[in-house]
Amino acid sequence: MIQIKNLHKSYKMGSSSLHVLKGINFNVEEGELVAIMGSSGSGKSTLLNILGMLDSADDGEYILDQVPIKDLNETKAAKYRNKFLGFVFQSFNLINYKSALENVSLPLYYQRIPRKERQQLALEYLEKVGLKDWATHLPSELSGGQKQRVAIARALASRPKVLLADEPTGALDSKTSYEVMDLIQKINEEGKTILVVTHERDIAHMCKRIVQLKDGVIIEDKKVDQVLASAHV
Amino acid sequence: MNSLKVLFDRDTWQEIFGSISKNKTRTVITVIGVLWGIFIYIALSGAAKGLDNGFERQFENIAMNSMFVWAQRTSIPYEGFKIGRSVELKLSDIEVLKKRVPEIEFIAPRNARGVFGGSSPLVVRNNKSSNYNVYGDFPVYTKIATKKIYEGGRFINEEDIKYKRKVCVIGERTQTELFEKDEEPIGEYIRINDIYFQVVGVHKFVPGGGFESDGDIFIPFETYRQIYNSGDNVQWFTIAAYDDADVVKVEKDIKATLKRIHRVSPEDERAFGGFNLGEIFNKIVGFSKGMTLLSLIVGIATIIAGVIGIGNILLISVKERTKELGVRRALGATPSEVRNQIIVESVFLTVIAGILGIILGAFALAGINAATADLTDFPYTNPTVPIPFILAALFIMVFLGTLIGLIPAQRAVSIKPIDALREE
Numbered sequence: 001m002i003q004i005k006n007l008h009k010s011y012k013m014g015s016s017s018l019h020v021l022k023g024i025n026f027n028v029e030e031g032e033l034v035a036i037m038g039s040s041g042s043g044k045s046t047l048l049n050i051l052g053m054l055d056s057a058d059d060g061e062y063i064l065d066q067v068p069i070k071d072l073n074e075t076k077a078a079k080y081r082n083k084f085l086g087f088v089f090q091s092f093n094l095i096n097y098k099s100a101l102e103n104v105s106l107p108l109y110y111q112r113i114p115r116k117e118r119q120q121l122a123l124e125y126l127e128k129v130g131l132k133d134w135a136t137h138l139p140s141e142l143s144g145g146q147k148q149r150v151a152i153a154r155a156l157a158s159r160p161k162v163l164l165a166d167e168p169t170g171a172l173d174s175k176t177s178y179e180v181m182d183l184i185q186k187i188n189e190e191g192k193t194i195l196v197v198t199h200e201r202d203i204a205h206m207c208k209r210i211v212q213l214k215d216g217v218i219i220e221d222k223k224v225d226q227v228l229a230s231a232h233v
Numbered sequence: 234m235n236s237l238k239v240l241f242d243r244d245t246w247q248e249i250f251g252s253i254s255k256n257k258t259r260t261v262i263t264v265i266g267v268l269w270g271i272f273i274y275i276a277l278s279g280a281a282k283g284l285d286n287g288f289e290r291q292f293e294n295i296a297m298n299s300m301f302v303w304a305q306r307t308s309i310p311y312e313g314f315k316i317g318r319s320v321e322l323k324l325s326d327i328e329v330l331k332k333r334v335p336e337i338e339f340i341a342p343r344n345a346r347g348v349f350g351g352s353s354p355l356v357v358r359n360n361k362s363s364n365y366n367v368y369g370d371f372p373v374y375t376k377i378a379t380k381k382i383y384e385g386g387r388f389i390n391e392e393d394i395k396y397k398r399k400v401c402v403i404g405e406r407t408q409t410e411l412f413e414k415d416e417e418p419i420g421e422y423i424r425i426n427d428i429y430f431q432v433v434g435v436h437k438f439v440p441g442g443g444f445e446s447d448g449d450i451f452i453p454f455e456t457y458r459q460i461y462n463s464g465d466n467v468q469w470f471t472i473a474a475y476d477d478a479d480v481v482k483v484e485k486d487i488k489a490t491l492k493r494i495h496r497v498s499p500e501d502e503r504a505f506g507g508f509n510l511g512e513i514f515n516k517i518v519g520f521s522k523g524m525t526l527l528s529l530i531v532g533i534a535t536i537i538a539g540v541i542g543i544g545n546i547l548l549i550s551v552k553e554r555t556k557e558l559g560v561r562r563a564l565g566a567t568p569s570e571v572r573n574q575i576i577v578e579s580v581f582l583t584v585i586a587g588i589l590g591i592i593l594g595a596f597a598l599a600g601i602n603a604a605t606a607d608l609t610d611f612p613y614t615n616p617t618v619p620i621p622f623i624l625a626a627l628f629i630m631v632f633l634g635t636l637i638g639l640i641p642a643q644r645a646v647s648i649k650p651i652d653a654l655r656e657e
Contacts, residue, residue, distance in 0.1 A: 054563060054651040074646075075567040082565020093560045093654060097255030109244055110565040158565065 001162060001193045002028040002051065007060035009046055020046045022216035024060070028162075028195065033188040033226070035204035036197045038213035045166060047213065048197045052085055052164050053077045065161050082110050086155030090167035092147040094139040100126060100150045101135040107158035125153040129183060145176035152183060156192075163187065163194040169203055174232075181206045182229035202227070249578050256550060260582065263546045267586035267630065268593065270539030274532025274626055275594025275618055280601065281524040283616025288517045290614045293439065295378045296339075296473040298480050298511035302487055303469035304495070305506050311498035320495045320504055322467040330470075333490045336478035341374040342467035344457050349468065356450065357424040358411040365407055365448045367425060369457025377473040380451075385419050386434025393433075393453040401425065402434040402451040410448075425450065428460060480511030529622075536629060540583060544637030547579055551641040551648075558645050559653020572642040579638025580631055587630045591623060 009021040020043045028034055038044040049055035050062065053072060062069045064084055072080065086107075087093075094103045105122035113121070126132050129149040131142075139147055148168060155163055165184065169177035181203060188194050188208075196207055204210050205227045212220035253260045304320040327340055346367045347353030353364035374380075375388050382388055382402065393400050403411075403418065412418050418432045430452065438447030457463065474483045488505045491497070497504040551558070558571055598616045605613045 049651050052563070054649070054654070074562075075569065078562060078565050078567040078570075081563060087563050089654060093556065093563075095557050095560060098251060102251070106561070107564040109248070110561075110567075110570065115244060115247075154564070 001030045001032070001065055002026075002195075003061070003063040004051075005061040007047070007050065007062065008058045009043075009050060009055070010058060020216050021050075021057070024216075024218060026211060026218060026221060028193060030193055031188070031191050032209060033185070033194045033207045034196070034209045034211060035207035036195060036211050036213060037199060037201075037204050039199060041215075042213040043216045044197050044199075044213045048164055048166050048195065051162075051195065052087060053081050078110075082107060082158055084161045086158060086160035086163045088148070088151050088155050088163065088165035088168045090170035092139070092144075092151045092171070094147055094150060094154075096139050099136050099138055100131060100142065100153075103139070103150055104154045104157050107154060111158060122153070122157055125157045126150070128156070129153045143176075144172050145179055148172060148176075148180050149183060152180070152187070156187065161193060163192055165194065165196045167197055167199070169198065169200065174202075177203065178229045178232040185226070185229055245574070245577065248574060249581055252554075252574075253578060253582065259546055259550055263543050263582050264586040264589065266542035266546075267536065267539035267583050268590040270532070270536035271587045271590030271626060271630070272594045272597070273535045274528075275591055275623070276597045277528035277532050278525065278622055279594065279598040279616040279618045281521065281528040282618060283598070283601070283605075283613045284524060285521040286614040286616070288514075288521055292510070292514055293379075295510060296376075297514045298476060298478060299377050299471060299473040300480065300484050300487075300507055300509040300511060301469050301471055302484070302491070302505060302507045304491075305503055307497055307501050308503035309498040309501040311501065312496050314496065320497060322470060322491070323465045323494075324467055325465060326467070326470075326491060326494055329494055330472075330487060330490055334483060334486045336474045336483045336486070337472055338475045339373050339376045339473040341371055341377055341471045342454065342469075343374065343471055344369040344454065344461070344463055344466070344468045346461065354426045356407070356411065358421070361411050363407075363410050363448075365404070365450050366446070367450045367452060367457070369454040369461075369463075370451050371454050374471060377471050381437035381439065382434045383437060385417075386432075386436075388434055388436070389451060389453050394455050397455045397459055398453060399428060399430045399456055400433045400453065401430040402436055403432055404436060404446065404448045404450065405438050406446070406448040407450060408435050425452070426460065474511065480509055480515070484509050484512070532626075533629065536587075536626065537633060539586070540630065540633040540637050543579055543582055543586075543634065544640055547575060547638060547641040548644060551575065551645045554645075555648055555653045558648060559650045562650035563654060568646040572646050575642035575645050576635055576638040579641070580634040583630045583634030584627070587627055591626075594618075 004024055004026055007021055007024040010017045010019040024047060036044045036047060046055065050057050053069060056072065069080065095106070098106070101119065101122050104125055105118045108118040108121055123132065123135060126135050129152055131146060131149055131153070134142060134146060139150070142150065168184065169180055172180060184194060184196065185206060196203070198204050205224055206229050207224070208226050209223050210220070211218055304322045307314065307316060307318045307320060310316045322342070324342060327342060330340060331337055347364070348366050353366050355362055356365050370389055371394060372388060372390050380388055380402070386402065388402055389400065392398070401423065403423070408418050411423060412421070418435055421432050422429045423432060424430070436449070436451070472487065474480055484507050488507060489499065491505050492499055492501065495504070561571060598618075601613075602616055
């Protein structure tokens with residue numbers, strides 16, 4: 001599903017430049033649930049941004065579902081993002097003046113799906129995350145865990161190939177975190193490829209594979225025995 | 234083409250309504266800016282137009298380039314005549330004036346009783362009587378000052394002059410005062426200074442300017458001459474120059490010619506009096522043109538200020554919505570979709586504000602109109618704004634709205650989604 005070869009990225013900081021990713025190589029198969037771990041500054045967020053086409057690599061190869069991702073202009077990147085990727089952010093990033101339903105149907109709007117169908121689909125995904133009854137609520141009326149579940153529904157609504165989650169539990173208490181992870185695991189069980197960036201060990205161990213980043217290189221890449229989040233709930 | 238499609242897409246509007254209705258304060262403030270601008274524009278240019286119309290109404294019954302000329306006393310001794318000699322205009326002056334001053338289109342000699350000194354003659358019908366001013370006129374007078382005659386009647390004609398007929402045109406007030414309510418005055422007789430005159434017409438009085446009133450009675454010049462024994466004397470000339478003539482120069486030429494005829498010193502400024510409507514009218518036209526121009530400039534400047542306000546507030550709102558726009562981009566909004574959304578928001582707000590402003594402005598003008606409707610002295614009539622002005626204003630607003638919307642839109646597009654999302 002994802003092939004990355006020799007990925008480099010550096011940021012210019014005034015006169016000096018910061019080499020953040022120093023040759024990353026890794027592949028993700030379809031249906032995997034991968035945790036990308038590392039302390040802050042290890043380059044894990046940068047890697048996720050590049051995977052999410054929010055940022056571009058300086059060098060190296062990135063192939064997503066047999067499509068080489070390179071030389072993207074903003075318009076094309078937007079289309080690819082919409083088609084291939086679903087994002088889940090640490091701070092949820094819901095649009096605060098739109099209801100849960102409208103938030104979930106937003107990526108479908110950018111896919112030019114007709115309104116009726118869009119709402120139908122959005123409602124389905126809200127149901128999937130257990131928030132059908134909250135469809136008309138604004139994000140401010142939802143708890144943190146509910147917000148993240150709406151965000152996950154939104155990420156899923158566009159039927160992406162890959163779900164990218166950047167610290168999805170970073171803003172949540174552990175109980176809610178496990179609930180969210182439980183949801184992520186369930187989605188993964190249905191065959192969705194998911195990448196989770198986290199620095200929490202227990203969260204990482206709820207994935208099937210852990211990729212450890214340090215100073216811009218992968219220092220460890222191992223399959224783990226998945227801990228079911230439902231056991232903690 | 235793509236951006237046009239956006240305009241007819243219901244979803245686009247859904248998004249725009251969503252974003253502007255959820256940012257109410259911003260929307261209201263923005264709208265007020267432009268609304269005020271267009272309101273000022275409409276109110277001012279309407280008021281200027283009303284003033285314009287008002288002046289026009291004051292002059293509607295008289296030719297714009299006309300003047301009155303009358304004789305007074307000399308103020309300079311000349312050719313053996315001593316100072317203070319009173320001069321009389323004569324009928325024979327007409328031919329000379331026409332020859333010497335080719336710019337004259339019409340010249341109407343007039344005599345009157347009760348207007349400039351002297352008492353108004355007593356007019357009697359059956360047991361009713363009153364005093365009215367009586368004018369001796371030629372038919373040509375109506376070429377200079379329009380007289381609206383009620384249906385069935387007529388003004389004095391050439392035959393009346395030729396046969397010195399005893400016919401008269403009476404005023405509306407004369408009719409109501411001398412005749413019964415449902416009585417037809419045409420063909421009836423009234424007594425002016427104990428001479429019977431047949432009524433041939435009733436003139437509608439148009440208020441504004443001049444010394445005429447709704448009680449005036451017009452009789453043929455020749456009849457007047459006979460009754461009052463005025464000989465060749467003429468109290469004053471009403472003169473209309475051709476449209477393209479310079480009325481100031483025409484007045485000067487006429488006076489110079491009259492001075493020569495009546496052997497008055499060319500330097501004598503007092504021998505002949507004149508009232509030049511054309512000159513005054515030109516000044517008023519210039520004034521109201523200036524007013525219109527001023528109101529246009531002020532109005533458009535205010536609109537521009539309002540639109541710039543919209544741009545400003547949208548710019549702030551783009552900053553506020555950085556994150557939202559970043560999320561939209563991450564979810565697959567293309568830069569052009571984001572740009573279009575901001576621009577359409579800008580134009581939409583501008584146009585809504587503009588239309589509200591036009592409506593409010595129209596109400597204000599209607600209010601002013603109602604308040605001034607009864608004031609006949611105040612030159613203010615039917616304040617309107619021509620449709621092209623409004624269309625131009627709308628066009629300017631859409632154009633500026635787009636232009637000003639480009640700035641925040643460009644700002645919105647230049648935000649990288651990654652930076653937008655990172656911003657906490």
